[in-house]
Amino acid sequence: MQKYKKNSDYSYALGTELTLQLLTDHPDRVRSVYIHSRQLDNEICRRIEALAQRHRIEVIRSDRIFNILSDKENCWILAIFDKYQADIDPVANHVVLVNPANTGNLGTIIRTSIGFGIRDIAIISPGVDIFDPRTIRASMGAFFQLRFQYFDSFADYLAKADSRPVFPFMLDGARQLDEISIPDHFSLVFGNEARGLDPIYQTYGQSVLIRHYPVIDSLNLCNAVSIALYEFTKGKIK
Amino acid sequence: MQKYKKNSDYSYALGTELTLQLLTDHPDRVRSVYIHSRQLDNEICRRIEALAQRHRIEVIRSDRIFNILSDKENCWILAIFDKYQADIDPVANHVVLVNPANTGNLGTIIRTSIGFGIRDIAIISPGVDIFDPRTIRASMGAFFQLRFQYFDSFADYLAKADSRPVFPFMLDGARQLDEISIPDHFSLVFGNEARGLDPIYQTYGQSVLIRHYPVIDSLNLCNAVSIALYEFTKGKIK
Structure with a gap:
């Protein structure tokens, strides 16, 4: 895995809140969830693990992938997901x-x-x-x-x-x-x-x-x- | 000169537009204007130089001070100015x-x-x-x-x-x-x-x-x- 590029066929949800939202809205798109060793075993982390298990998504405990992030980002959970198409509804605003x-x-x-x-x-x-x-x-x-x-x-x-x-x-x-x-x-x-x-x-x-x-x-x-x-x-x- | 700190008694206006605005609104607060060697000799640069001259503000052609900036900033003119007090008007909104x-x-x-x-x-x-x-x-x-x-x-x-x-x-x-x-x-x-x-x-x-x-x-x-x-x-x- 590497830094995100525009022509990649996947992208990243960085952080617990985003990962949780992704697993809730589009579990079928998630390739895998990564958890850093610094992530606390708190409630939101357990919810993410439970959701991943329910949808048979691999949860990987590894720090290496977090090197793709910039220094500024304080992020200990991320998900990789397939880009998807979600065309606009022609009759909506x-x-x-x-x-x-x-x-x-x-x-x-x-x-x-x-x-x-x-x-x-x-x-x-x-x-x-x-x-x-x-x-x-x-x-x-x-x-x-x-x-x-x-x-x-x-x-x-x-x-x-x-x-x-x-x-x-x-x-x-x-x-x-x-x-x-x-x-x-x-x-x-x-x-x-x-x-x-x-x-x-x-x-x-x-x-x-x-x-x-x-x-x-x-x-x-x-x-x-x-x-x-x-x-x-x-x-x-x- | 060094990177800005909260307890400095001066701050920086970074970029041509900001420098011009500062020289227009608060010329009395400006310590000096710096111009990088990559700055083009264009109209806005000449306006800045003219304003500085009118208010007897030193214009320094040097690239070194621009090292205080982060890599991301595309800035070839800056001004150093004294912090000032501009208390709110009690009767305004x-x-x-x-x-x-x-x-x-x-x-x-x-x-x-x-x-x-x-x-x-x-x-x-x-x-x-x-x-x-x-x-x-x-x-x-x-x-x-x-x-x-x-x-x-x-x-x-x-x-x-x-x-x-x-x-x-x-x-x-x-x-x-x-x-x-x-x-x-x-x-x-x-x-x-x-x-x-x-x-x-x-x-x-x-x-x-x-x-x-x-x-x-x-x-x-x-x-x-x-x-x-x-x-x-x-x-x-x-």
């Missing part, structure tokens, strides 16, 4: 990320999106690798609840999604977020962290601006997505 | 962070807060060092517009602030964010990234919940602050 570049941002967006009940994220390529262990870790396990799909172009995405209003979030959005009427069915579209959306996205739907003072260039991408998700799901979460 | 632990989060919160017109952040100790270069960098220069102050306790903070409604954001908040009536004058209070606010904060004002599905434990702190700032300043930003 979607978050669409155009060329997202940051693994941590993507993970945080996944967590918030799942929290607000949006289970489907479309990514317009090129975009960061959603199976990167850093993305999965930043999602804090929400990744395993997510449906996701990469598309070569926004047109390809539109061909997959059913008919719905599309809301590209742009610094020169035609209407302010707090002034639009919110439909039940929607796609929320966000650009790259540094560049935002290309002007062509003005033509793809009702462009939306989250107004802020010009003393900052733009909102952080995660924060913009969070604010949009909050406004679009307000009053609908029970 | 405030964001209050109780025991914030993450430098990057704090920087992003500063950026979003400034973007939504809240220029004052109170920190209840212990909390991360606001002068950490990572905080300043994550704020993307918004730091230099900020007033900030550390307090030993929430009671000390309340003694400084004028009378206003206080809104502690809590997972068991008594009312949902989209159901409260928003006053013009307020303090928004948020807990530590991992632990949130202690239950005692229920007694400090109108506790607020940002509702999400229980499939995630909580929203990311930055995202929660962003959503709250958006809702509290909605329609007021011109």
Whole structure:
């Protein structure tokens, strides 16, 4: 085993919480679970071992594989799992990320999106690798609840999604977020962290601006997505 | 010069944009500007040199100081500046962070807060060092517009602030964010990234919940602050 690479057919769930979530949501995808000698024999560890046993997943006690981790990571349990396909549901509401570049941002967006009940994220390529262990870790396990799909172009995405209003979030959005009427069915579209959306996205739907003072260039991408998700799901979460 | 330490009486603005912002907002605080040999002689570099000259700040062409940076940082201009005091305005609206632990989060919160017109952040100790270069960098220069102050306790903070409604954001908040009536004058209070606010904060004002599905434990702190700032300043930003 070695450091994660984008073209690997497996990825890693790093840490007890992630490993537990993976074993709960996708036990059929897990190749093996590794436990470091420094891991305490605590309740969560025993739950992981019990789940692995139930699904006949090998549990390996070895410290060596943990060398794949960066120094910063405080992680004594990990799972290796096969990458899987979990295509977006064409009739669900979607978050669409155009060329997202940051693994941590993507993970945080996944967590918030799942929290607000949006289970489907479309990514317009090129975009960061959603199976990167850093993305999965930043999602804090929400990744395993997510449906996701990469598309070569926004047109390809539109061909997959059913008919719905599309809301590209742009610094020169035609209407302010707090002034639009919110439909039940929607796609929320966000650009790259540094560049935002290309002007062509003005033509793809009702462009939306989250107004802020010009003393900052733009909102952080995660924060913009969070604010949009909050406004679009307000009053609908029970 | 050496790596930044919390007890240093100076800090670093790392990168061209930050250095330019610092020279614009607080030229009197700048000790010196360093330019690496790899820095191109471009427009922003010439603006920095002109500003430094106008304020009689020494510009040093040397690569050595850049060794203080981590490998990851792509930075060819930096400025060293004296830490300064910029106490919060008692009559302004405030964001209050109780025991914030993450430098990057704090920087992003500063950026979003400034973007939504809240220029004052109170920190209840212990909390991360606001002068950490990572905080300043994550704020993307918004730091230099900020007033900030550390307090030993929430009671000390309340003694400084004028009378206003206080809104502690809590997972068991008594009312949902989209159901409260928003006053013009307020303090928004948020807990530590991992632990949130202690239950005692229920007694400090109108506790607020940002509702999400229980499939995630909580929203990311930055995202929660962003959503709250958006809702509290909605329609007021011109």
